[in-house]
Amino acid sequence: MRYEHTDLLGSEVSAQAYVQDFKTYYGYSTFFPGGGQPLIESTKYGLRLDATTPLGWTQGSQLLWGVDALRDQTAQPLADGRTFAPEMTQASAAPFVQLRVPLAERLTLRGGARYEALSVDVVDFTTLRPQFDTDGDGTPDQRNDVEGGTLTYDNLAFNAGVVFTVAKPVDLFASFQQGFAVSEIGRVLRSTVAESVEVLNPEARTVNSYEVGARVATQSLTASATGYYTTSDLGSSYGSDFEIIRSPEHVYGLEATTDLQVIDPLAVGGTFSWVKGKRDADDNGSYETPLPGNRIPPEKITGYVEVTPLDGWTGRLQLLYSGSRDAFPSSSAYAKGEVSPYTVVDLSSRVDVGPGALTIGIENLFDNYYFPVRSQYPALDDSYTPGRGRNVTLSYSVTW
Template sequence: MEMRSLALAVAAVACTAAQAQETDNREMEQVIVTGSRFVESIDEVPVSVTVIDRETIERQLQVSAELQNLLAIQVPGLATGNGSTSNFGTTLRGRAPLVMIDGVPQSTPLRNGGLGMRSLDPDVIERIEVVKGATSIYGNGAAGGIINYITKSAADSEFAGQASVSSRFSAVKFEDSAGVRTQGSVSGTRDQFSFVAGASRDERGVERDAEGDIMGTIYGLSESVTQNFFTKLGYRLDGDKSLQFTYNYFEGQQNADLVDVLGSVNDGTKTYAVKDDGDSGHGDPQGPRGNHNFMLKYVDNSLTDNTAMTVDAYGQVIENVFFFSPTLSNPEEGYDGGQSMIKSEKRGLRFNFNTQLDWEDVDATLTYGLDALNDVTSQPLLDGRMWVPEMDMDSLAGYLQSKWIIGNDWILKAGVRHESIDLLVDDYRTLKLCRDADTCSVPMDVKGDELSYEATTYNLALRYHINDHFSPFANYSQGADISDMGRLLRTATVNDIGLIQTEASIVDSYEIGLDTHFDDFDFSIAAFESTSELGTANAYNPDTGIYEPVRSPHKMWGYEAALTYRFSDRLSAGANYSWVEGEDEDTGEYLDARIISPPKFVAQLDWRPLDNASLALTYYHVGDRKRFEPDADGNWSGAYAPVSAYDVVNLSGNYAMDNWRFFAGIENLLNEEYFSARAQAFTYSGGAYHSMGLGTTVNAGVNYTF
């Protein structure tokens, strides 16, 4: 980053408010496992990290059970929420994050469908760790950082549990909007055995906007049913050795008796849904139809006197069904559209070792190991056509990460990872797809091949504890990314896979920041930049009606900040702000809204008027981003339309009595009429994304703990 830009960034950050975190946890040392694969104090991590604890998750659940909403509010640098089931366009500092559950990838980077964030119920999450910037510690798909859902651990007692029931409905127009959410979990520890089990079911009514109309169904939540079943079993062999098995099942499908009335960004009309009185609906229910995650973990904390070992094997089966789209039509073959599904099966084996070394004034930690992964991903259409052929990837990586604590004040981190990837694709034929009778893509027979990639990436970071109050840091990290190979293959215009520009992208990420801690006040700032020689943008081809990949170099830069202040034991406040921008370095043009989100500001106030009662108020502001000009006819295309600012206020509260807790939350308290940033900027699918945001919606329920 140029010095002038960096100075402006830091100056702007210094006067900007940022994210609220729970100050009551100040007296307990916060630890994370995501950044280095072992437990370490967050004060020793020289990168920007956001940790969302269980108390914050529970407070958000009083308003909404949607993880994307929670993350958008709590994580500076993460793109604005869009009120849907998809995280398409939800980037972290302008690049795609890797979503994980206990370290197991949920994203499908070979064909990124943007559904990984919504992969389990928030009631089974203990905390969420977000590490920002490119990272090679977990391999492919983490160009923007990592979002890791850490699931609950067993209670210390022999048996404990909780159950809740709640209802969510529109306060603008109640008709058909009421839904019911039920959830329960039990856990316990007895002798060497521990267990956690949880189940939830969320049945929704229709989602209504601020005018009382039903929101559009594309990636919608109206009349959807979400189910989650979670089990974690542990057995301690002795004081240092343990086994753990985890299984998570998640499905969340929309089977709505609704049909969209399409609006348009260009003429200012909104998209909304009406009851389907005929047979105008198409296809199967959209959403995850049944995603399975398995993990078996063995831990030995005393492999040698100073070395611990963790071995885990995991498997995953994903089937994510998308909405019916008329752009997948082929009139010659009798198809008036189509519905695609991303299928992905992963099998992985990981060996991780952690060695502690001590010298007179130096404490060293070495983390090293091997990762093996097989990922088979494709994107067929439900009618039998194959849109993205099966991609069979084998990956083997070795890594070494080191941390050096020098004199208790300096923390130095350095690491290297070497990854070898083989990707096999058989011969295939691209689809003929028609936007209308006269605009069709040209099908192509493509010769398959086995592609091989070798990538070595490095990271170097430094943090200095000036005193108990000030701690600056700087870091440089790289990530190797072959994300969204499927998008490249399905739009091939050559007859040999070897001629398609499938090279891996190396992302270079730079960051400087400062953390400050006082008795009742925390403040942090960070400025960042990332570059890559190959990007993932698309350009519209008017001759075929298809958005084709353009792999030109990309640069993103920005800044973010966070603060909290505790006025008293009963009153605390916080805020967060983030700004990110990006450009195509070949053309000098700004990147579109699929990659870059507008500025975001969040302020939160938490008040505990009684020992057993609390209230929380959240103000969520999304700023303007108007970087592009319309075409000669004054119309917008792709994801280039302007975004105008909007504001949303949420309110929640709870009251506890014995083992009972009564709670309520109101989303969009002031019934603001707005379009999300994605709805304003995206013109895809004939205006299907242009739904107005959620109107005032009430969520109320009761929780019982035993």
Template sequence: MKLSPLAVALTSLAAPVAFANESTPVAPVNVGIERLIISGSRIPEQLDEVPSSVTLIDSDTLLKDMTVSAELQNLLAFRVPGMSPSTGTSSNAGQTLRGRKALVLIDGVPQSTPLRNGSLDIRTLDINAIERVEVIKGATSVYGNGAAGGIINYITKKPSADGKMHGLLGVSSRFSAVKFEDSAGGRLEAALDGNINDFGYVISASRDEYGLQRDAEGDVPGAIYGLSETTSDNLFSKFRYDFDDEQSLQLTYNYFAAAQDTDLVDVTGSVNSGTKTYAIRRPAGSSAKGEPQGPDGNQNLVLKYEHLALFEHTALSLDAYSQTIDNVFFYSQDLSNPSEGFDGGQSIILSKKQGARANFSSGFELGSTALDLIYGVDYLEDVSSQPLVDGRVWVPEMDMQNLAFYLQTKWVIADDWVLKGGVRRDDMSVAVDDYQTLKLCNSAKICSNPLQVKGGTMEFDATTYNLGLRYNGIEGFSPFISFSQGSDVSDLGLLLRSATVNDITKIQTQASLIDNYEAGFSGDWQALHYAAAIYLSQSELGTRTVLNPATGIYEPVRAPQEIRGYELELAYRADDALLVGGNYSYVEGKDTDKDIYLDGQAITPPKLTLFMDWDPSEALSLSLNWLYVGDRERFAPVNGKYSGSQGPVSSYDVLNLAASYKLSDWQFSLGVENLLNEDYYSARSQAFTFAGYNTKGLGTTVNLGVKWSF
């Protein structure tokens, strides 16, 4: 991997810093709530009791990064080793976790639509409502289907415990420093929380209105999944009543919507020709086709009851949830059918989930050994489909019923050894009515052939296991080793819509069983924190797509996959005011059946990040964050052209600046994204050869804001 001149300069600047993974947060955090996570086994546990890689992004880091951008894709791409670089759009397609899809959760409730993955799940909640983010890496079955690469759990804010009312009002404006014209947007946010006797509440609301995004040359990136002239609204509320010290009832509601209502049209470039895609105003007299793209009012409602002493040594957490998702995608000519009068189309992913979960945890002391048992049952109904706005059906309705039982054990032996093991049994069925595949035409002469497919019920049964061991008996050095499995039937809809047989029982719809092996260590020596991990992820079935030249349609291929990689982390506190650090991650994968490298939909280039946080006074805070993405060229062009997601990726780097100043109850902030105005294509833009995806990243963009807290 060759480093750019900027990389060399910043590496010299942060001389104590090497690279990084994350069995603990990127930066050391205070002992207390920030050292606890709940995502790994559904109960609070210390980070040093988790025998696997975890990234914890605390509230201070969230607030600091929000100064530059409120987009969670950007924040996660920088802070989480093993996660692909940000796409710079509203979509996280191609943004994987260790080469596989991650399951996105809000307080443990799934936000992803694994039956038909639309890759809009990372952007489902405003950062203003989040207390911290927990990322568990590697295949896991703790929360069920869809976590082939791990889980990303947004832990939302809780009412303050001091009995007082707390509030926040904020306003900011984000604009291009390259070309200001029509680029200014506005953000409003407000939050209120507190307690009245035994009743606690959190209410958060935000609105983001984007102006025109602009790249380093002042052009507007393409409108496909674009953020230009997009308006996002989020309303989050949480109400909690404590019956006594042991029992509580909590109701949470989240509403998120985003719509790109614009008259922009794309001037489509090509990876193969080396020309970028950019957007211009629609010619006078022409009208927009389709509806504004984006989540059209996604909603979550969760009712949770907790009893901390249901029986002796046993606690209960019981919740029921309901979710509706309505994600509208961009208008595409690839969905045309001239013979029926359709010159294009626009799809919608619809998903309705209803679920209930009972989680028990029991703790025992057995001499010098502490034993925790976590066990329970999950039920989920997920009805998902992908129709078109014009009434055609692309993916038929899939009705999934999933009942699962699980047991997780944790043994803490003589305070030094932590042994965890568990099992989960999933019984799943997916019912699909008879349907006909959609006739789609890339041109008047190249069309797919519609096929009548007999429906039925598909049964998926899987038993998955996990086992891990961590040793804390050596001061400053804590090694771990683990094995975990996940059962994944994600993107079944992609298989159904591309069916080439007349009966769903003949479609290769089997669940993928992912085996994840990992070893690593973490530790602290004086002011230095370090961590590393190496992993191997294997599955007998994966999903990749190849172009069928006869129809012009990309079709899924099921084949064995092997993904391996490593992650490194280092952070050094020079003094009370200065913290420097960084992380490095490398991942590579192959279709082992044909010894073919996996493409850019799964695997991205090596990634290096460095940061420097300087707080010269209690009032002033300054941060520099640098991202370097390396090269990946694994595929040769065919007849002079790359296809699918096999485009070559060349290196680039981006430097961001965040600054804030506190004055009494006021905080003034300045964020600059791409400080040096790097002219680059994102890793996804280079790898994806699909029309309209090769857009450039943002040029220098400024974010000015002020917040008032009380």
């Protein structure tokens, strides 16, 4: 539900309220004692109020200000009723301000701040996997009963950016942004040896992100290239036995996109992404341990050719290339598996027929036998499944 007013006491005001309720099942895995199928149940209630106020300092200068509020109740049980991650209820409120000031025809500055206060209520639970070795054989054999409680967090984050127009279609930009998240708490709790949530008191994750790049926008060409670098004093990765390891980390990468209308009926485009990441495993200031495969994918290239030979008829050929990654050649631990490259080509065509549109699509046009990245990096037998072969779909849709 959304409400907008273009001129309320001199400001453009927007209010949005939403509800999201969903349940998602994941694949059966022998990782769980006796095997099991995990799922996520989540109910969210959210509210966002914001106002854009002209400042009059320079032409186009304005202040965006408002508040976000959220209540999120989430649990991660197994389908048989056992608890994998406990039910958690998060309540948060975050006022924010964002300033935009064009200083000259070619230069624009942006900056802002966001203060977030939140609490997380966790119910009593028992860890799914054993955490204590009671018979001295070196293998945990007793699960941990954990007393629930309430965790509280707050954070003040800043952001700043600059855009410089070199020439009318070409912009250079740079930005700095801070982030704050408690999304790793569930992972930490499900393997804890602490007697209570308050004793464990898992820390929230803060991230500093830096970005520089360039973009071009003309009538026939849209392109961008971006380099980024992020750091966190408290990242989250899996250890050799699925335990959560929290340590300093940094991630850096490159992204590029392009879309070109070659001539009226022909368009081409593509994307490129490359990312690397390491963590400081022994906290000595040296980042020597690569981040696992669930955090760092191999390089990826996509491309497409789209033709519109007649009004109402479009054809598209697209390609996906996923590269290789072997950051842990001597390890068989989770998320440290070798990833081999593969290529997939898809073909689709859409034509207007009557009141609607007829679409035919062929996924994996050449019926390539391959294993997606998500099947390779876990290094688990029950996740090593090939991608879907050639798949043909035919659909007819009507919009009214």
